[in-house]
Amino acid sequence: MKYDKKLSFVIPCYYSELSVGHVVEGIFQAFPADDYNYEIILVNDGSKDNTFSVIQELAHKHPQVTAANLSRNFGQDAALMAGYSLCTGDYIISLDDDGQNPPIEAHKLLEKIQEGYDVVFGKYHVKKHSRFKNWGSRLNDRMATCLLNKPKELTLCSYFIMTHFVVDQILKYDSGFPYIWGLILRSTDKIANVYIDHKEREFGTTTFTLGKLVMLWLNGFTSFSIKPLRLASIVGGVFSCLGFLGALYIVISQFFHPEPIVGWASLMCVLLVIGGLLMIMLGLLGEYIGRVFLSINKAPLFIIRDLYSNSKEDKNEN
DSSP states (O other): OOSSSSEEEEEEEESSSTTTHHHHHHHHHHSOOOTTTTEEEEEEOOOOHHHHHHHHHHHHHHHTTEEEEESSSOOOHHHHHHHHHOOOOEEEOOOOOOSOSSSGHHHHHHHHHTTTSSSSEESEEEEESSSHHHHHHHHHHHHHHHSSSSOTTOOOOSSEEEEEHHHHHHOOSSSSSOHHHHHHHHHSSSSEEEEOOOOOOSSSSOOOOOOHHHHHHHHHHHOOOOHHHHHHHHHHHHHHHHHHHHHHHHHHHHSSSOOOOOOHHHHHHHHHHHHHHHHHHHHHHHHHHHHHHHHHOOSSSOOOOEEEEEEEEEEOOO
């Protein structure tokens, strides 16, 4: 039976010359062209290997494939934004380029979203990522719950489907440092999970690093929440009260036990702790101010250098 709605598969590509072709082939097998109308948007996020050559060849060979080449590495979320800007489908499916997201599982996402949801995230039965990446995902999920008001029962994942309505809301974001999950959570609350399978990595190694994890956190809580600033104010108030109570205790003690006040080491420890907290809070405040400054300057979220579709070339900038 032919499916009437058009689908858009958006895949950010980063050093995936060995795996992205298998992902595209998996989509062709899972969604026969006779039954489904879809497009595949492949976005090369500044890879220095042959990734763009591979996706360019796929675009030349298959009319459903569009290959976009960003001018430099903007990050996964910006690459997704670039892909969304090119989408024309009724439903947009985002998945990774490493082959660990089986395209056949998109049928479960598609079936669930037709129950009336705006976004459906996959939820893995068993995650086949490395321990470090699983740990980072758990921390990121807790951060989203605490700072972005994500429902506790909802699990976020890089394999998800959403309506074009949500994509339209996401594309209205024109400030720097995009965070797709934050944009989704502030666009709708009609979000659900569905269990899907996860595959072992067959090609290459993960490019997920501690630095990228830190940047993901920063983009999440400095661009979409002011709770860290409120927390800094609370911590400052608590330490101020403790300092006042300590000073009051010393003054009262001097009336009953008038002895010389000693304890240089303990005093220096307290000063170092308080000084360190102040520097952290100032750094946090500076991070917010810096991001506001960069957003006012209207730095581009992404720049598409080359665009290939059906053997056509184009150049675009956004």
